[in-house]
Amino acid sequence: MILAGALVLIVLVGITLSAVISFWWAAESGQFKHPEESAASIFDPSEPIGEPTDKFPRSES
Amino acid sequence: MSVSIAQPITTSRAQKIGESDHAKNLVERQLVDLSCKKVVSLLFATSLFWLLMGSALAIAASMKLHMPEFLGGSDWLTFGRVRPAHLNTMAYGWVSTACLGVGLWLMSRLTRVELRQGPLLWIGAISWNIGILVGTAGILRGDSTSIEWLEFPYYATPFLLISFAIFMFEIIRMMNHRQPGHVYISQWYVLAAFCWFPWLYATATILLVWFPVQAPAMPPINWWFAHNALGLWFTPVCLAAAYYLIPKVIGKPIHSYYLSMVGFWSLAFFYAWNGMHHLIGGPFPAWLISASIAASVMMLVPVITVAINHHMTMRGSFDAVRWSPTLRFVVFAAMSYTLVSIQGSTAAIRPLNQITHFTHYTVGHAHLGMYAFVTMMLFGAIYYIMPRLWNREWPSAFLIKSHFWLCVLGISLMTFSLSIGGWIQGWEMNKAEKGFMEIMQITIPYLQARSVSGGILTLAHLAFVLSFTLLLMGWSPKGGRPTLLAQPRHTETVST
Numbered sequence: 001m002i003l004a005g006a007l008v009l010i011v012l013v014g015i016t017l018s019a020v021i022s023f024w025w026a027a028e029s030g031q032f033k034h035p036e037e038s039a040a041s042i043f044d045p046s047e048p049i050g051e052p053t054d055k056f057p058r059s060e061s
Numbered sequence: 062m063s064v065s066i067a068q069p070i071t072t073s074r075a076q077k078i079g080e081s082d083h084a085k086n087l088v089e090r091q092l093v094d095l096s097c098k099k100v101v102s103l104l105f106a107t108s109l110f111w112l113l114m115g116s117a118l119a120i121a122a123s124m125k126l127h128m129p130e131f132l133g134g135s136d137w138l139t140f141g142r143v144r145p146a147h148l149n150t151m152a153y154g155w156v157s158t159a160c161l162g163v164g165l166w167l168m169s170r171l172t173r174v175e176l177r178q179g180p181l182l183w184i185g186a187i188s189w190n191i192g193i194l195v196g197t198a199g200i201l202r203g204d205s206t207s208i209e210w211l212e213f214p215y216y217a218t219p220f221l222l223i224s225f226a227i228f229m230f231e232i233i234r235m236m237n238h239r240q241p242g243h244v245y246i247s248q249w250y251v252l253a254a255f256c257w258f259p260w261l262y263a264t265a266t267i268l269l270v271w272f273p274v275q276a277p278a279m280p281p282i283n284w285w286f287a288h289n290a291l292g293l294w295f296t297p298v299c300l301a302a303a304y305y306l307i308p309k310v311i312g313k314p315i316h317s318y319y320l321s322m323v324g325f326w327s328l329a330f331f332y333a334w335n336g337m338h339h340l341i342g343g344p345f346p347a348w349l350i351s352a353s354i355a356a357s358v359m360m361l362v363p364v365i366t367v368a369i370n371h372h373m374t375m376r377g378s379f380d381a382v383r384w385s386p387t388l389r390f391v392v393f394a395a396m397s398y399t400l401v402s403i404q405g406s407t408a409a410i411r412p413l414n415q416i417t418h419f420t421h422y423t424v425g426h427a428h429l430g431m432y433a434f435v436t437m438m439l440f441g442a443i444y445y446i447m448p449r450l451w452n453r454e455w456p457s458a459f460l461i462k463s464h465f466w467l468c469v470l471g472i473s474l475m476t477f478s479l480s481i482g483g484w485i486q487g488w489e490m491n492k493a494e495k496g497f498m499e500i501m502q503i504t505i506p507y508l509q510a511r512s513v514s515g516g517i518l519t520l521a522h523l524a525f526v527l528s529f530t531l532l533l534m535g536w537s538p539k540g541g542r543p544t545l546l547a548q549p550r551h552t553e554t555v556s557t
């Protein structure tokens with residue numbers, strides 16, 4: 001019981017710790033700066049902002 | 062691009078540079094999609110096979126609740142085997158397999174790194190499906206572990222763990238080789254999901270299946286795993302899809318990138334503490350359950366941030382659900398995410414839990430999460446991904462619309478009937494003078510409605526599988542553009 005509890009607690013704390021370490025890395029590497037740039041990063045000249053990319057097949061409007 | 066032919070030479074040169082970027086991006090995206098084509102399609106095709114299997118098992122299990130003699134002649138079709146077989150084929154066979162495909166494609170697209178070619182990912186996909194096949198056959202044979210969400214017998218689990226390790230390392234490899242710059246929010250979600258879930262699954266499997274701990278320790282580990290499978294595996298992959306697909310489909314960046322980060326990091330920090338609230342009233346330390354109740358209520362933070370962000374991004378573009386098959390599924394799923402999360406947080410509070418615990422209300426809540434949110438999101442993602450992998454449109458708008466409306470009708474009927482029936486059931490069970498069989502009789506009409514809803518959902522799945530098969534067989538128009546889908550008319554009028 002104690003061993004099982006300890007193992008779960010290790011994993012539980014480990015997951016939280018992995019989040020803390022990732023958060024620290026994200027802050028250090030400037031991931032929280034220029035949010036507009038991040039939000040627009042999925043667009044590019046071939047699929048620019050303002051251009052929808054999905055519609056029903058053979059639909060006219 | 063709105064460029065006139067009579068523009069000066071400088072603009073023309075700029076346009077050429079723009080066109081060169083345009084072509085470069087097109088080729089890059091086509092190569093990424095091409096690299097995903099076979100493995101991701103295999104994952105989607107097998108996930109749909111399991112969806113149909115899970116649907117058949119669901120109807121059988123549901124019918125048995127109000128017609129106990131139905132298919133009662135064979136051992137392997139008894140309720141105790143059919144019900145866990147349904148849960149596991151749906152959770153691992155359909156949802157997890159589709160999540161693997163969606164996660165791999167999303168990460169490949171966002172990192173702009175092609176998926177690894179060669180046998181490794183094939184081995185991963187095949188081993189995954191062998192694991193589910195062996196596990197489902199084992200449950201029906203009578204080898205279920207009887208631990209909810211982990212019913213697959215011990216001999217099926219190594220296949221799943223090996224596969225998951227292969228896919229996890231592929232996600233990490235793509236992340237390592239990504240192009241420099243910002244990590245988009247969907248990448249965070251996919252990376253987290255593919256790293257957290259193998260960890261969770263391995264821990265729970267070792268402690269509950271391979272080397273079972275003492276009985277009193279099993280329920281907390283069981284519910285910690287079961288709840289975190291939803292929160293740290295299905296939810297992150299589906300939110301990653303929503304954060305990519307909503308902006309891409311309507312052509313508008315996410316409303317607030319800050320809010321999306323608040324949502325992700327609050328999920329990362331607090332979700333792992335959820336799960337024990339399923340054991341309210343059980344013989345466990347009160348602090349353990351209270352910590353989970355607090356974490357469950359804390360989940361309102363990521364849920365509300367995601368809901369506000371998606372709603373504000375969609376504001377002014379809701380009309381798009383009329384012309385985008387992807388968007389109508391994704392928006393329905395995103396709205397259901399808000400609903401199911403608020404319902405979950407409230408159901409974790411002790412006074413409400415005293416009514417809903419051990420009733421059909423919880424089953425309705427689980428279906429609202431796993432179907433209205435997760436499954437609908439995956440349907441939307443597959444509608445977006447497949448035409449891009451195969452350079453073909455979907456064969457029929459009618460089939461897509463039928464699929465959507467049957468899903469909406471089916472899941473609405475199921476959720477309402479189980480929620481109302483479960484609430485009445487819980488209310489009556491708290492009355493000491495009421496007999497158990499009397500309460501069972503009260504719930505029968507709601508269980509019959511559940512069976513009807515299962516039939517409607519199965520029809521929806523058949524429509525989707527038919528669409529998918531026709532697309533794979535090439536019975537659909539080929540497109541001439543990299544996205545392979547024509548633009549809506551209103552955007553053509555502003556473009557040249």
